[in-house]
Amino acid sequence: MQVSARTDYALKATAELAYASVRESGPVKGEAIAETQKIPKKFMENILLDLKRSGIVRAQRGASGGYWLARPAQEITLAEIIRAVEGPLADVRGEWPELVEYTGAAERLREVWIAVRANLRAVLENVTLADLVEGELPEAVTNLTSSPEAWIHH
Incomplete structure (x- = not known):
């Protein structure tokens, strides 16, 4: 599986929003996310718009505006x-x-190909933004990454 920059950036951006929700710091500016995660600002805006359309994030315009998760981080999977x-x-x-x-x-x-999809789902549908922010991945995921073979590039 090839992970595109768009996917990588979307995951990093939503992790930032999940972290902000834990700190209860209010809306986060797209520019702040872009700067913190080293994401091009225009690219970040487009990704946040897609995430808003899909109901993952909410947005508010204005000086005190920004983005926040539309649902709790533990309900949003990768x-x-x-x-x-x-x-x-x-x-x-x-x-x-x-x-x-x-x-x-x-x-x-x-x-x-069906098996590949099932395995992707087994990981990505079981890891939430809360798991990332809390640093506690599901046991099935940590079991996979504990194998030395998992870390070897083929």
């Missing part, structure tokens, strides 16, 4: 954020894996 800015977690040439047809020696490839 999968939801990724879908808001990129679409489906896993597709094959822009199609749902279950709709792709293979024949001959490649016939079972569709099942492989």
Whole structure:
């Protein structure tokens, strides 16, 4: 899986908003998020707009305005954020894996793509913004990262 800059930035931005909600510091300016997380400001604005459209964040204009999470951080999964800015977690040439047809020696490839999607979901649908901010990832995730093999680039 290739994680785009858009996805990476959206996750970092929402983590900042989750952190602000824990501190109860009120709305956070998009510029502040961009500066803290080293995200280009224009790119940040577009991402925040997508997150607002999807109902993940709320916004208020004006001097005391900014962005905040629309729901508690423990209710927002990483999968939801990724879908808001990129679409489906896993597709094959822009199609749902279950709709792709293979024949001959490649016939079972569709099942492989379904399994890949299921594994992405198993992680991304079970990690919330609260998990990130609190530094406590679910045990299933920490079990995966505790394997030395997980850290080796192939």
